[in-house]
Amino acid sequence: MAFNYKPYIREDKFPNIWCPGCGIGILMKAIIRAVHKMGWKREDVALVSGIGCTSRMPGYVNFNTLHTTHGRALAFATGIKHARPDKHVIVVSGDGDALAIGGNHFIHACRRNIDITLIVLNNMIYGMTGGQVSPTTPAGYRASTMPYGNVEPNFDTVNLAIGAGATYVARSTVNNPALMERQIKEGLQNKGFSVIEVVSNCHIQFGRRNKMGDQLVLRHWIKEREVPLRKAKDMSPEELEGKFVIGTFVKKTRPEYTEEYAKMVERVKGASK
Amino acid sequence: MAKPKKKFRIEVNEEWCKGCVICVDVCPTNVLDMKDMLSKWEGMVVYVKDIDKCIGCDLCELSCPDFAIEVYEVPQEEEAQSG
Ligand SMILES: Cc1ncc(C[n+]2csc(CCOP(=O)(O)OP(=O)(O)O)c2C)c(N)n1
Numbered sequence: 001m002a003f004n005y006k007p008y009i010r011e012d013k014f015p016n017i018w019c020p021g022c023g024i025g026i027l028m029k030a031i032i033r034a035v036h037k038m039g040w041k042r043e044d045v046a047l048v049s050g051i052g053c054t055s056r057m058p059g060y061v062n063f064n065t066l067h068t069t070h071g072r073a074l075a076f077a078t079g080i081k082h083a084r085p086d087k088h089v090i091v092v093s094g095d096g097d098a099l100a101i102g103g104n105h106f107i108h109a110c111r112r113n114i115d116i117t118l119i120v121l122n123n124m125i126y127g128m129t130g131g132q133v134s135p136t137t138p139a140g141y142r143a144s145t146m147p148y149g150n151v152e153p154n155f156d157t158v159n160l161a162i163g164a165g166a167t168y169v170a171r172s173t174v175n176n177p178a179l180m181e182r183q184i185k186e187g188l189q190n191k192g193f194s195v196i197e198v199v200s201n202c203h204i205q206f207g208r209r210n211k212m213g214d215q216l217v218l219r220h221w222i223k224e225r226e227v228p229l230r231k232a233k234d235m236s237p238e239e240l241e242g243k244f245v246i247g248t249f250v251k252k253t254r255p256e257y258t259e260e261y262a263k264m265v266e267r268v269k270g271a272s273k
Numbered sequence: 274m275a276k277p278k279k280k281f282r283i284e285v286n287e288e289w290c291k292g293c294v295i296c297v298d299v300c301p302t303n304v305l306d307m308k309d310m311l312s313k314w315e316g317m318v319v320y321v322k323d324i325d326k327c328i329g330c331d332l333c334e335l336s337c338p339d340f341a342i343e344v345y346e347v348p349q350e351e352e353a354q355s356g
Pocket residue numbers: 051052053054055069070093094095096097098121123125126127128129134202
């Protein structure tokens with residue numbers, strides 16, 4: 001209640017640039033609360049992004065922030081974590097940023113299990129650049145580059161992360177800000193690579209092309225498609241088509257990349273003495 | 274003696290509010306509403322219509338993308354003082 005965000009934001013940059021009703025601000029607040037609950041100092045946290053509406057977030061928060069190039073946020077973040085394994089590295093990425101142009105970095109960060117928390121804001125479209133189709137635009141829905149309805153099959157962020165080896169994997173939506181915060185906190189606690197997908201509304205670029213140009217209409221559309229993981233377990237793949245299963249899918253431990261790397265360095269140093 | 278009902282206070286930052294109506298939509302007890310403000314992008318901002326109905330669930334604050342609404346619990350003594 002009445003959480004004090006002031007120490008964590010750059011007030012002179014407000015109001016933020018996002019369209020009225022855009023879910024990205026809701027995610028930004030959940031990240032701040034999760035970091036606060038971890039008890040971390042602001043100077044020990046780095047928030048890294050690529051390019052896109054979602055990726056504007058580092059401009060507004062008072063951590064160490066890095067706004068990089070499209071799709072490469074994880075590459076920069078890997079460099080930061082390598083150089084300063086003592087720091088806490090968080091990446092925010094759009095669905096295009098993380099899964100299209102940045103898809104390769106995504107799977108390899110999962111495979112390495114590097115201690116970074118990636119939050120993918122999936123608004124099912126390229127928001128910033130004018131509504132081009134993304135790997136998560138639902139089948140049949142329109143995008144500027146799919147004016148007759150999307151014919152491409154999707155990537156499922158969660159399944160992709162699980163398949164590639166991430167050690168914490170969860171999904172929530174903009175309709176569940178408290179759950180979002182809990183999942184981010186669990187991701188931050190995980191010593192390894194965490195992937196948290198947040199399904200969000202871009203009513204401007206996705207919604208308007210699909211008769212859902214109002215933020216509330218698109219938020220309700222998302223809500224109607226939410227299925228808790230508990231319930232999803234008893235549902236068939238056909239029943240789950242087009243649904244957003246929410247919950248925590250994976251929570252496990254596996255050797256972490258920077259620790260393994262440090263061990264190797266020690267080993268090689270020992271051998272050369 | 275019955276426990277006194279908790280009371281709340283809601284603060285709105287009209288400068289940051291973009292009039293997206295999400296808070297009005299998520300409030301389970303109809304505390305909030307919109308009022309005209311033609312200088313704003315959407316021509317309106319949120320206002321507190323009926324604070325007595327507030328149950329302090331915090332959903333409006335959690336769901337506001339613009340850091341523009343805050344829910345505070347009013348301490349009981351303070352409330353007694355203010356009449
Ligand atoms: C190398 C490169 N290619 C393309 C672009 C143009 N571009 C900027 S943002 C973007 C897509 C953004 O979509 P997404 O990652 O889903 O973010 P959103 O705006 O939806 O949050 C593209 C294609 C770019 N900036 N750099």
